[in-house]
Amino acid sequence: MSKLYFRHGAMNSGKSTALLQAAHNYEERSQRVLLTKPAIDTKGSAAIVSRLGVDRDVDFLLTPDLNLRDEFNALCSKIKQESGQGIACLLIDEAQFLTAAQVDQALEIAVLDDVPVLAYGIRTDFQTKGFPGSIRLLEIAHTLEELKTICRCGRKAMFNARKFNGEFIFDGEQVAIDGVDVTYESLCPACYIEEKSTFIEK
Amino acid sequence: MSKLYFRHGAMNSGKSTALLQAAHNYEERSQRVLLTKPAIDTKGSAAIVSRLGVDRDVDFLLTPDLNLRDEFNALCSKIKQESGQGIACLLIDEAQFLTAAQVDQALEIAVLDDVPVLAYGIRTDFQTKGFPGSIRLLEIAHTLEELKTICRCGRKAMFNARKFNGEFIFDGEQVAIDGVDVTYESLCPACYIEEKSTFIEK
Amino acid sequence: MSKLYFRHGAMNSGKSTALLQAAHNYEERSQRVLLTKPAIDTKGSAAIVSRLGVDRDVDFLLTPDLNLRDEFNALCSKIKQESGQGIACLLIDEAQFLTAAQVDQALEIAVLDDVPVLAYGIRTDFQTKGFPGSIRLLEIAHTLEELKTICRCGRKAMFNARKFNGEFIFDGEQVAIDGVDVTYESLCPACYIEEKSTFIEK
Amino acid sequence: MSKLYFRHGAMNSGKSTALLQAAHNYEERSQRVLLTKPAIDTKGSAAIVSRLGVDRDVDFLLTPDLNLRDEFNALCSKIKQESGQGIACLLIDEAQFLTAAQVDQALEIAVLDDVPVLAYGIRTDFQTKGFPGSIRLLEIAHTLEELKTICRCGRKAMFNARKFNGEFIFDGEQVAIDGVDVTYESLCPACYIEEKSTFIEK
Numbered sequence: 071m072s073k074l075y076f077r078h079g080a081m082n083s084g085k086s087t088a089l090l091q092a093a094h095n096y097e098e099r100s101q102r103v104l105l106t107k108p109a110i111d112t113k114g115s116a117a118i119v120s121r122l123g124v125d126r127d128v129d130f131l132l133t134p135d136l137n138l139r140d141e142f143n144a145l146c147s148k149i150k151q152e153s154g155q156g157i158a159c160l161l162i163d164e165a166q167f168l169t170a171a172q173v174d175q176a177l178e179i180a181v182l183d184d185v186p187v188l189a190y191g192i193r194t195d196f197q198t199k200g201f202p203g204s205i206r207l208l209e210i211a212h213t214l215e216e217l218k219t220i221c222r223c224g225r226k227a228m229f230n231a232r233k234f235n236g237e238f239i240f241d242g243e244q245v246a247i248d249g250v251d252v253t254y255e256s257l258c259p260a261c262y263i264e265e266k267s268t269f270i271e272k
Numbered sequence: 273m274s275k276l277y278f279r280h281g282a283m284n285s286g287k288s289t290a291l292l293q294a295a296h297n298y299e300e301r302s303q304r305v306l307l308t309k310p311a312i313d314t315k316g317s318a319a320i321v322s323r324l325g326v327d328r329d330v331d332f333l334l335t336p337d338l339n340l341r342d343e344f345n346a347l348c349s350k351i352k353q354e355s356g357q358g359i360a361c362l363l364i365d366e367a368q369f370l371t372a373a374q375v376d377q378a379l380e381i382a383v384l385d386d387v388p389v390l391a392y393g394i395r396t397d398f399q400t401k402g403f404p405g406s407i408r409l410l411e412i413a414h415t416l417e418e419l420k421t422i423c424r425c426g427r428k429a430m431f432n433a434r435k436f437n438g439e440f441i442f443d444g445e446q447v448a449i450d451g452v453d454v455t456y457e458s459l460c461p462a463c464y465i466e467e468k469s470t471f472i473e474k
Numbered sequence: 475m476s477k478l479y480f481r482h483g484a485m486n487s488g489k490s491t492a493l494l495q496a497a498h499n500y501e502e503r504s505q506r507v508l509l510t511k512p513a514i515d516t517k518g519s520a521a522i523v524s525r526l527g528v529d530r531d532v533d534f535l536l537t538p539d540l541n542l543r544d545e546f547n548a549l550c551s552k553i554k555q556e557s558g559q560g561i562a563c564l565l566i567d568e569a570q571f572l573t574a575a576q577v578d579q580a581l582e583i584a585v586l587d588d589v590p591v592l593a594y595g596i597r598t599d600f601q602t603k604g605f606p607g608s609i610r611l612l613e614i615a616h617t618l619e620e621l622k623t624i625c626r627c628g629r630k631a632m633f634n635a636r637k638f639n640g641e642f643i644f645d646g647e648q649v650a651i652d653g654v655d656v657t658y659e660s661l662c663p664a665c666y667i668e669e670k671s672t673f674i675e676k
Numbered sequence: 677m678s679k680l681y682f683r684h685g686a687m688n689s690g691k692s693t694a695l696l697q698a699a700h701n702y703e704e705r706s707q708r709v710l711l712t713k714p715a716i717d718t719k720g721s722a723a724i725v726s727r728l729g730v731d732r733d734v735d736f737l738l739t740p741d742l743n744l745r746d747e748f749n750a751l752c753s754k755i756k757q758e759s760g761q762g763i764a765c766l767l768i769d770e771a772q773f774l775t776a777a778q779v780d781q782a783l784e785i786a787v788l789d790d791v792p793v794l795a796y797g798i799r800t801d802f803q804t805k806g807f808p809g810s811i812r813l814l815e816i817a818h819t820l821e822e823l824k825t826i827c828r829c830g831r832k833a834m835f836n837a838r839k840f841n842g843e844f845i846f847d848g849e850q851v852a853i854d855g856v857d858v859t860y861e862s863l864c865p866a867c868y869i870e871e872k873s874t875f876i877e878k
Contacts, residue, residue, distance in 0.1 A: 200411045
């Protein structure tokens with residue numbers, strides 16, 4: 071019986087690197103894996119981009135209306151026909167952007183199709199609220215594992231504070247992909263609470 | 273800097289025992305702790321009841337309108353005045369029944385008042401949906417630790433299936449405290465999915 | 475495929491309570507378990523004694539010359555014949571006192587006989603050196619899980635400092651069961667190093 | 677109070693990648709780290725080489741006679757004088773090859789100098805026995821974290837089986853760096869036990 075893993079960590083904790091390493095570990099043992107991510111994350115278009123300088127295209131992009139299990143099994147069948155090879159693992163990047171239904175489908179892939187699913191993502195948005203995908207993963211994943219990174223103060227970072235033109239900002243839309251104007255800084259709860267109270271006072 | 277811990281586990285995984293043991297560990301070292309739980313859980317009235325046969329009254333009950341941090345700090349001040357002793361830890365049983373605001377207050381107790389908070393609870397209800405308190409704990413607790421128990425099939429149990437008069441039931445209110453008619457059985461995802469599909473077919 | 479778990483923690487972290495709770499969890503689901511511990515630990519003779527006030531006799535005591543797997547399987551066969559029931563789990567208390575060979579046998583019970591083995595014990599002696607059983611468990615257990623307790627200073631305790639007539643002592647035999655003269659206090663590394671340097675200066 | 681972490685995993689589980697990612701995480705936050713490894717590992721001479729294709733030189737190599745804490749603090753002082761910057765973290769690759777004394781010194785760096793030490797290494801040699809460095813880390817590290825990889829059978833790999841010219845071999849020296857003749861394959865206990873019994877029968 072396979073499991074659904076949620077490997078969560080603040081932004082810039084190395085989740086994409088860990089995903090690419092996990093894929094590499096399977097492939098070194100001649101086992102085939104599939105990579106996917108929600109289409110909402112346009113950072114690397116169809117690529118999973120690690121800040122260590124490694125990147126790789128996903129095998130399929132997930133739009134919100136897609137049934138993850140159907141899509142996965144269709145692709146598995148196609149590969150099985152072409153190469154005779156089964157799929158040893160499904161790896162999902164930016165899993166916080168999955169729909170709740172897609173997380174349920176990921177659990178079914180693990181439990182009913184017996185293929186392990188490794189989902190990497192952040193727990194919460196810039197206001198410390200969960201995304202639909204991360205809440206569902208926190209509810210039903212077999213195993214919750216944390217990838218750690220540090221805050222500017224040296225403690226463990228947990229929250230993903232948003233900056234607009236370099237200033238911390240605590241209101242706005244839930245999703246704003248980091249780019250030129252919008253950036254994120256991973257903070258520990260103490261630094262987050264401090265910055266938020268400074269922001270409110272302004 | 274203290275931390276907020278969420279020690280989650282399926283029903284009957286030994287959470288109350290673990291809480292009472294943690295309290296005992298502090299007290300053996302002559303450190304004083306406070307115990308609380310949401311008033312919604314009427315199983316043991318004001319007591320934390322372990323299935324191993326140990327029980328103990330909480331220091332205060334939490335109603336949904338109460339500010340946990342204010343209540344905690346008021347009691348700390350009172351004890352400090354009476355005995356000169358500070359509080360080394362706050363322990364919360366049935367933490368899934370906290371309000372989201374009370375979980376935020378628990379984080380503040382850890383981060384701003386520097387007192388560790390150990391919250392014990394289940395992740396999800398009988399329909400595998402989170403409770404307000406458990407979702408907020410999964411979002412913001414520093415550390416997520418699992419207390420494990422087993423399913424009837426020998427695998428790790430995760431879900432809390434509800435039975436009414438001995439039959440599995442998959443619709444109803446989110447909260448129904450176990451008693452004579454209503455009971456719960458902790459199941460692994462595979463057994464849960466199986467029982468649910470049997471229920472739907474009926 | 476079952477696993478060998480090493481659940482380690484400093485003295486007085488609640489290992490025996492956790493073991494008895496795990497046994498209880500199995501038995502509530504009508505599954506039968508076996509309990510054992512090395513005969514070297516004479517604290518409760520043939521009983522596993524929890525500081526929370528619960529205790530229970532082991533099913534067999536382990537002397538160093540005993541083959542754990544042979545002993546376990548012989549008892550399983552006997553129970554199977556008498557009651558028709560298989561054994562769902564083997565629980566071992568004070569597992570640091572196992573021989574290295576017995577830990578290898580415990581791994582074989584998990585891997586070859588497909589019965590999960592839960593071994594509870596401390597990592598190190600009063601001089602921070604491992605016991606034969608704990609070193610072997612740290613080397614080959616599938617899963618290492620920590621049961622936490624606190625130091626007098628509030629940090630996590632890790633080391634088991636020995637006291638003789640109330641004074642910390644840093645030389646002597648590896649094994650000295652706590653009783654009237656000899657007691658132990660679980661300390662964090664900082665407090666341990668401090669007490670040790672005070673002792674050396676004397 | 678900082679901690680000594682032992683992040684262990686079978687060979688080819690991605691330990692060097694994880695180390696380089698951790699270093700990167702610090703440096704993105706403008707914090708300086710130091711990297712070291714025992715000189716015994718000649719795989720990449722003075723470089724930490726990740727199988728994902730990233731590599732980086734260590735700041736100093738550790739010979740067995742070196743006092744790790746003295747060496748670390750001397751280098752910290754030099755950097756402080758030159759740049760005014762403190763060191764936020766010490767990262768150690770191939771930590772199984774540390775001497776037991778150097779692990780004690782690593783604990784002192786964490787506890788007495790308040791600098792976190794992240795040590796990455798394998799638990800056991802090709803005969804499932806610990807190395808001096810890994811045994812000491814398993815005994816005294818504050819936190820034991822596992823980096824997982826898979827066996828050829830899909831289960832979690834734990835043991836590092838040695839091959840000589842492609843054939844599994846179960847006797848020989850403890851240390852033999854992988855190269856042309858000698859290679860390693862990470863196996864789960866079941867596959868390891870199977871290969872070992874095949875080898876003994878020959």
